[in-house]
Amino acid sequence: MGSCGTTATSVKQRDIVAAALPMQDHWLPMSNLDLILPPIDVGVFFCYKKCLPHDESVNIVKKSLAQALAIFYPFAGEVVQNSLGEPELHCNNRGADFIHAYIDTELKNIDLYNPDDSVEGTLVPLKKQGVVTIQVTELKCGGLVIGCQFDHRIADAYSINMFLTAWAEIAQLKPISRLPSFRRSMLNPRHPPVMNLIYETLLVPISSLPQPQSQLPANPLISRIYYIEAKDINHLQSNSSFNGNTKRSKLVSFIAFLWKIIAECDDGHDTCKMGVVVDGRERLDNKINLDKLSLSNTKSFLMQNYFGNVLSIPYGEANSSALKEMPLSLVADMVHEFVSPALSEEHFRGIIDWVELHRPASILARIYTKIKETDGEAVVVSSGQRFPVESINFGWGKPVFGSYHFPWGGQTGYVMPMPNVRKNGDWIVYMHLSQKHLDLVESKGSKVLKPLTPSYLDF
Structure with missing residues (x-):
């Protein structure tokens, strides 16, 4: 694990959170717009000054994550190569890696100006497998940081925002304001596809x-x-x-x-x-x-x-x-x-x-x-x-x-x-x-x- 400044991060528990509902194993093709993304990960993190008792907060985050993954099920899958060598999403409910960590420091002492030192691999976990890795980090001051790492080939910022909002709504027992659509046919090519050399510049x-x-x-x-x-x-x-x-x-x-x-x-x-x-x-x-x-x-x-x-x-x-x-x-x-x-x-x-x-x-x-x-x-x-x-x-x-x-x-x-x-x-x-x-x-x-x-x- 990394360190936040000079303070080391200690891991209290590692787990895998699967979708709350049984899901049928299936494959979800990448759209042509997914295929122009290299295998890179996008991180986000949220800092809370005060929260509920830490164990209670972590349980809420974990339980609501399982429910959110049932709706945003691609985030519980794995990216594999198909017979053509292209990436494809296996929706097998592998689950998201979940880390419960602690840092013996206060929120005010985290140097957010230098996130390479204070955030990367410390508050935002490095994703090793699956599509999503989540980390909840307790702080000495009673605060909490929730960091997430997403496979960019599966979701852009708009999609990640949809998921994050729905996840928080589920935690508060609110109705989900925007349900995701995985209808890849909306991005099907035309028949026949139209070749335009202008895209050679992009x-x-x-x-x-x-x-x-x-x-x-x-x-x-x-x-x-x-x-x-x-x-x-x-x-x-x-x-x-x-x-x-x-x-x-x-x-x-x-x-x-x-x-x-x-x-x-x-x-x-x-x-x-x-x-x-x-x-x-x-x-x-x-x-x-x-x-x-x-x-x-x-x-x-x-x-x-x-x-x-x-x-x-x-x-x-x-x-x-x-x-x-x-x-x-x-x-x-x-x-x-x-x-x-x-x-x-x-x-x-x-x-x-x-x-x-x-x-x-x-x-x-x-x-x-x-x-x-x-x-x-x-x-x-x-x-x-x-x-x-x-x-x-x-x-x-x-x-x-x-x-x-x-x-x-x-x-x-x-x-x-x-x-x-x-x-x-x-x-x-x-x-x-x-x-x-x-x-x-x-x-x-x-x-x-x-x-x-x-x-x-x-x-």
């Missing part, structure tokens, strides 16, 4: 990539957590709409701000890339059996409950020197320009068809690859604005803090802004970047992005 077969040169020195990325005050977010948005420019969203304004910071890196590369994760649920218009539902607003109704991956990562590439000199409003325009084509049903249908025409080859989003030595730096921003921190209440109150933790292991940076649990308009921002980019964030962006501290969190 996706690439892994077999076509150059083999990594083992002699090149590894440069692992580092995780940090910052916060942005509401007034600074609003200021960025105002600057992005300068001179009568179309009012850009807060997220687009933040992405433009970050892109300008990354462009400041004097590392010999002429260009740098910025990618944005787009959720396709609102874009896909499924009309299957909708007439029978008698709904006034049928668009995306089925997709709103879809469990799986429905993601695309469009990106832009620009000259670093030009980016540094551009006003924020023009950079925001560039972000809007490269994201806009992905905001359509045709974009996602086209990706599904493109993957179908390349199966069973393993596919990867091009933003995550470096084809040539001269390729510039790349960062991907995902929106965690729907991260339901305040909803993850198991009966003893909402968390005082929650965040994603996603040190995915590649060389492309990853950034996830989320709402503060206090709902005061502030953002919490998880960053997984190289040291040189974090140095720029803390110098060029220090007036906006501030290191997370216990005093800010009021622990």
Whole structure:
């Protein structure tokens, strides 16, 4: 087990929690949008300042998890390879690994600004088998941390959020607000699939990539957590709409701000890339059996409950020197320009068809690859604005803090802004970047992005 600062984590019990109801063993195919995800894990964690007596709290979490797994049964299965070498989900109710741990420290003493030291493998467990690993960690102060690690091939952030919300609702004996749909046919390719070469710029077969040169020195990325005050977010948005420019969203304004910071890196590369994760649920218009539902607003109704991956990562590439000199409003325009084509049903249908025409080859989003030595730096921003921190209440109150933790292991940076649990308009921002980019964030962006501290969190 890891350590939280200098305090070691002790494991009180390891267990496997299976779904509460008997389940029929069956297979669930991956959709074409699942198949573009590599075998990486996504972590989330929630900090509670006070809870019920620890054993009682752990029992509630464990019992409700078993019930939640009966509904979100893919999380109780295993990923295996089929005869084509593709991943497939075996829904065999293997169960989720469950760890009950203790750390002899107080919540206020956990250095959340440095999650690689305080969170990874300590509060968020490392997943070794199955699809999900859960850890409940007791703290000396009487608080509790619940950390989870999910196989990204099975679920995107939207799906994970659905599960977390339902899990907490079950613990409070509330009705589940959103039941998952596993209807893979909603993401079937067209017949025949339509080939569009534009997707060559977004996706690439892994077999076509150059083999990594083992002699090149590894440069692992580092995780940090910052916060942005509401007034600074609003200021960025105002600057992005300068001179009568179309009012850009807060997220687009933040992405433009970050892109300008990354462009400041004097590392010999002429260009740098910025990618944005787009959720396709609102874009896909499924009309299957909708007439029978008698709904006034049928668009995306089925997709709103879809469990799986429905993601695309469009990106832009620009000259670093030009980016540094551009006003924020023009950079925001560039972000809007490269994201806009992905905001359509045709974009996602086209990706599904493109993957179908390349199966069973393993596919990867091009933003995550470096084809040539001269390729510039790349960062991907995902929106965690729907991260339901305040909803993850198991009966003893909402968390005082929650965040994603996603040190995915590649060389492309990853950034996830989320709402503060206090709902005061502030953002919490998880960053997984190289040291040189974090140095720029803390110098060029220090007036906006501030290191997370216990005093800010009021622990």
